[in-house]
Amino acid sequence: MAENQEWVELTVTVPVAAQDLVVDWLLEAGASGVQESYPGLFPADGEGEVISGDPSEWWGEAPKNKSGKVDLTAWLPKSYLSLENDFQGFLQRLEARFPGILAHKVSIENVPAQDWNANWKATWKPTAIGMRLMVCPSWEEPPETDRIVMRIDPGMAFGTGTHFTTASCLSLIEEIVEKTTVDSLLDVGTGSGILAIGALLLGVKRAVGIEVDLDALAEARENAVRNGVADRMTVTSAGVGSGEGQFDVVVANLVAHTIVRLAKPICQAVADGGWLILSGILAEHEETVDREIQAHGLKRHASMTEDSWVTLLYRP
Numbered sequence: 356m357a358e359n360q361e362w363v364e365l366t367v368t369v370p371v372a373a374q375d376l377v378v379d380w381l382l383e384a385g386a387s388g389v390q391e392s393y394p395g396l397f398p399a400d401g402e403g404e405v406i407s408g409d410p411s412e413w414w415g416e417a418p419k420n421k422s423g424k425v426d427l428t429a430w431l432p433k434s435y436l437s438l439e440n441d442f443q444g445f446l447q448r449l450e451a452r453f454p455g456i457l458a459h460k461v462s463i464e465n466v467p468a469q470d471w472n473a474n475w476k477a478t479w480k481p482t483a484i485g486m487r488l489m490v491c492p493s494w495e496e497p498p499e500t501d502r503i504v505m506r507i508d509p510g511m512a513f514g515t516g517t518h519f520t521t522a523s524c525l526s527l528i529e530e531i532v533e534k535t536t537v538d539s540l541l542d543v544g545t546g547s548g549i550l551a552i553g554a555l556l557l558g559v560k561r562a563v564g565i566e567v568d569l570d571a572l573a574e575a576r577e578n579a580v581r582n583g584v585a586d587r588m589t590v591t592s593a594g595v596g597s598g599e600g601q602f603d604v605v606v607a608n609l610v611a612h613t614i615v616r617l618a619k620p621i622c623q624a625v626a627d628g629g630w631l632i633l634s635g636i637l638a639e640h641e642e643t644v645d646r647e648i649q650a651h652g653l654k655r656h657a658s659m660t661e662d663s664w665v666t667l668l669y670r671p
């Protein structure tokens with residue numbers, strides 16, 4: 356959201372079949388984002404609790420939506436209020452195709468003006484990780500410290516070091532670097548670049564960061580420059596296994612089902628005598644990930660857990 360702009364929050368329930376049309380209309384009208392949640396969404400096996408409407412959090416088959424409805428929440432600039440009648444007219448035109456769409460009230464609430472960026476930035480402070488690193492927001496003066504300071508601006512990307520999944524990967528990288536010489540590291544899902552950059556600052560000679568999100572890719576590049584390691588770090592959107600070769604350390608902080616999907620190229624990228632660090636795994640998916648990785652010939656070496664998150668360490 357743009358800083359200091361006034362916003363309204365619009366909520367409406369529509370049939371799932373009409374969802375794409377309504378979301379497109381709201382985005383065209385200037386929505387900065389539309390959140391979808393599915394009342395009555397159940398796992399495909401029909402058992403258990405209502406689960407997330409976010410497809411990236413689904414495990415296995417797409418869940419069944421018994422209600423056939425989706426709740427949409429859109430954040431729009433206050434100028435949207437002049438388009439309210441247009442939205443009602445749009446819904447009226449849809450009524451012929453999606454009977455009942457008008458039955459649900461459209462509600463609009465003011466969102467108090469805030470500087471979203473500043474609010475978030477104010478909560479993130481320099482953070483010590485492992486024994487040697489200190490992650491410092493790029494806009495803050497680093498505190499007096501003997502630690503190696505890594506300056507990060509994540510932009511919209513994931514990776515500040517405050518989340519256990521990131522911090523545990525950095526700690527394991529540090530432990531490996533303490534034990535042995537690490538020439539190369541592959542970071543699958545580099546986000547802000549924090550793991551690859553941290554590794555380079557700890558003494559790894561070269562790193563490759565792979566990222567599907569082009570905005571994150573740009574942030575990772577900028578962070579590499581910011582930390583003086585850009586000449587030793589390659590950031591690419593090429594898929595894992597597309598010819599980067601093998602690495603002494605491979606780290607992948609992704610979600611469990613992506614790890615399972617990419618297990619083969621990820622495991623093949625680990626050099627003989629190397630290390631594989633996997634994170635972003637919820638405890639309930641640990642066994643599935645573990646089985647998949649061991650099936651590719653790697654042996655479990657260690658693990659770390661916090662709350663429901665698990666980080667796993669393997670060796671060939």
Ligand SMILES: C[S@@+](CC[C@H](N)C(=O)[O-])C[C@H]1O[C@@H](n2cnc3c(N)ncnc32)[C@H](O)[C@@H]1O
Nearest residue numbers: 513514521544545546565566567568571608609
């Ligand atoms: C949880 S974030 C991790 C960021 C950072 N490495 C860290 O540890 O904080 C996962 C990142 O992986 C990226 N990603 C997801 N699927 C991917 C894939 N198939 N290949 C490469 N990157 C992927 C996402 O865009 C996201 O930036």
